[in-house]
Amino acid sequence: MIRRFYQSHRALFQKLDTLWLRSPILTKGLAIAPLIVVCNSLQRAYALSLCYGFMLILTVIFSRPIPQTLPYTIRVILDVSIAAILFAPSSFLTELLFPGSLSRLGLYLPLLTVSSLIVQHTPIRFHRMPFRSMVLDLILNAGGFFLLAVCMGFVRELLGRGQIYGTEISISFTVPAILLPFSGFLLMGMAAALAKKVYLFLNRAPKVKRKEKKNDE
Amino acid sequence: MNEFFLSLKDAFLNSTVTALTVIFVENTIFTRALGVSTAFSLVKKKGNIFPFGLVLTWITLASSFLSFSFEPTISQLPSAYYWRPILYVLMIGAVYILTLYLCSTLFRRFYPTLRPMIHLSAFNGAVFGSMYLCNLSRYRMQDILPFSLGIGIGFMLAVYLLSLGYDRLNSDKISPSFRGFPIMLIYTGFLSLAFYGLIGHELAF
Numbered sequence: 001m002i003r004r005f006y007q008s009h010r011a012l013f014q015k016l017d018t019l020w021l022r023s024p025i026l027t028k029g030l031a032i033a034p035l036i037v038v039c040n041s042l043q044r045a046y047a048l049s050l051c052y053g054f055m056l057i058l059t060v061i062f063s064r065p066i067p068q069t070l071p072y073t074i075r076v077i078l079d080v081s082i083a084a085i086l087f088a089p090s091s092f093l094t095e096l097l098f099p100g101s102l103s104r105l106g107l108y109l110p111l112l113t114v115s116s117l118i119v120q121h122t123p124i125r126f127h128r129m130p131f132r133s134m135v136l137d138l139i140l141n142a143g144g145f146f147l148l149a150v151c152m153g154f155v156r157e158l159l160g161r162g163q164i165y166g167t168e169i170s171i172s173f174t175v176p177a178i179l180l181p182f183s184g185f186l187l188m189g190m191a192a193a194l195a196k197k198v199y200l201f202l203n204r205a206p207k208v209k210r211k212e213k214k215n216d217e
Numbered sequence: 218m219n220e221f222f223l224s225l226k227d228a229f230l231n232s233t234v235t236a237l238t239v240i241f242v243e244n245t246i247f248t249r250a251l252g253v254s255t256a257f258s259l260v261k262k263k264g265n266i267f268p269f270g271l272v273l274t275w276i277t278l279a280s281s282f283l284s285f286s287f288e289p290t291i292s293q294l295p296s297a298y299y300w301r302p303i304l305y306v307l308m309i310g311a312v313y314i315l316t317l318y319l320c321s322t323l324f325r326r327f328y329p330t331l332r333p334m335i336h337l338s339a340f341n342g343a344v345f346g347s348m349y350l351c352n353l354s355r356y357r358m359q360d361i362l363p364f365s366l367g368i369g370i371g372f373m374l375a376v377y378l379l380s381l382g383y384d385r386l387n388s389d390k391i392s393p394s395f396r397g398f399p400i401m402l403i404y405t406g407f408l409s410l411a412f413y414g415l416i417g418h419e420l421a422f
Contacts, residue, residue: 027398029254033342036250037422072336073317077310080340084306088299102298106422107349110302114340116254181250182413185406193399200393 006202013202018137021199023144024117026192031115031145034108035152036184042165045146045153047094047101052112053142054090059083059118060126060138072123079122083113117141152187232363235356239367245343246375247405247412249422252343256372257401260380265334266373272331273338274369276312277347281361283308284348305348306340313339343372353422378408 024030063079095102160179162171245251294300386400
C-alpha cells in the first residue's frame with residue numbers, strides 16, 4: 001500500500017527524496033566529515049546543522065548572480081569566498097545559541113565552508129535550476145543534513161555517554177567507542193544502507209508485474 | 218663540517234618521523250575523515266590515484282606554506298577565528314590559479330588529464346583541514362614539507378586501500394541495499410578502527 005502510494009505520487013516524492021532516500025550525504029558522501037568525526041551529541045548536531053544550513057542556503061542564493069560566462073575556476077573561488085564570508089555570521093549565531101560549540105567542533109565547523117555541496121554542486125546543479133526549485137532543493141538538503149546529524153548525535157550520545165542533550169539517562173551500559181570516528185563511518189554506512197533499502201523497496205515493480213516478467217522468462 | 222652533517226641527519230630523521238606520523242598515525246581519511254567524498258570518487262579509477270595524490274600534495278604544500286607564513290599576521294587580527302576561513306580560501310584560490318597556469322605551460326601534454334584533478338583537489342577537505350592542522354600542531358617551517366608529503370602519501374595510501382576492496386564490495390554477492398557506497402563506508406570504518414589501534418586515543422582537532 002505504501003509502495004503503491006509512493007509510486008502513484010512519484011513526481012512529488014522524487015523532489016522530497018533529497019531529504020533522506022536520495023540525500024547526497026547518504027548516496028555520495030558529500031559534507032560527511034563533520035558528521036563522522038564530531039557529531040557525537042545532540043548539541044553538536046544542532047550547532048552543525050544550524051551553521052551548515054545557514055551557509056549553504058545563503059551562499060547558493062547570493063552566488064546566483066555571478067555570471068555563468070566567467071571561467072569555472074573563478075566561479076568556484078567566488079562561490080567558496082561567499083561561503084567563507086557567511087561563515088562569520090553563521091558561526092557567531094551558532095556560538096550564541098549553543099555556547100562552547102566553536103571550540104568543541106574545532107576545524108570541522110570552518111570545514112563546512114569547502115563542503116562538496118557548495119564547491120561542486122553549486123555551479124553544476126543548483127545554479128542551473130529555476131530559482132524556486134533551487135530554494136526548495138537547498139532547504140531539503142539542509143533538512144536532510146539536520147535529520148542525519150540529529151540521528152547520529154542522538155544515538156552516539158545515548159550509547160556513548162548515557163546522556164540526551166547533556167541530561168543523564170539511566171541505561172545499564174555505555175559504549176564509549178561509539179564516540180570515535182570509526183563508529184561514525186560504521187553508523188553512516190548503516191544509515192546509507194537503510195535509506196537504500198527503503199528506496200529500492202519503494203521503487204520495486206509491483207508483484208503482479210514481477211510474476212509476469214518471470215513467466216515471460 | 219661534522220656538525221653540519223649531524224644537524225642534516227637530525228633534520229632528515231625529524232622530517233621522516235613527521236611524515237610517517239601523518240601518513241599512518243594521523244591519516245587524513247581514516248582518522249580525520251578529511252577528503253572522504255573525493256576518495257570515494259577516485260576508487261573507481263585506480264590509474265588516477267597517483268597523479269591525483271601528486272596534485273593534492275603540491276596544493277597542500279603551497280597552501281600550508283602560505284598559511285604558515287601569514288599566521289603571525291592573521292592571529293593578531295581581531296576575531297581571527299572569523300577571518301581565517303576567508304583568508305585561507307583566498308590563499309587556496311591563488312594556489313589553484315597558479316597550479317592551473319603552471320600545468321598548462323610546463324605540462325601541456327598532461328594538462329587535459331590533470332585539469333579535472335586540480336579542480337577536484339583545490340577546495341578539498343584535506344587541503345583546507347591541513348592548513349588548520351599546521352597551526353594546531355605548531356609545526357615549524359621545516360616541518361611543512363614532510364607534513365604536506367605525509368598528507369598526500371597518506372591520502373594515496375588510503376584511496377589505494379579503499380580501491381582494493383571496491384571491486385569485491387561492488388559485486389553481486391553483496392546485498393543490493395549495501396552494494397556500493399554503504400558497504401564502502403563500513404569498510405572504511407573497519408580500516409579506521411585498525412588505524413585507531415595504532416594511535417590508541419582520539420586526535421585533537
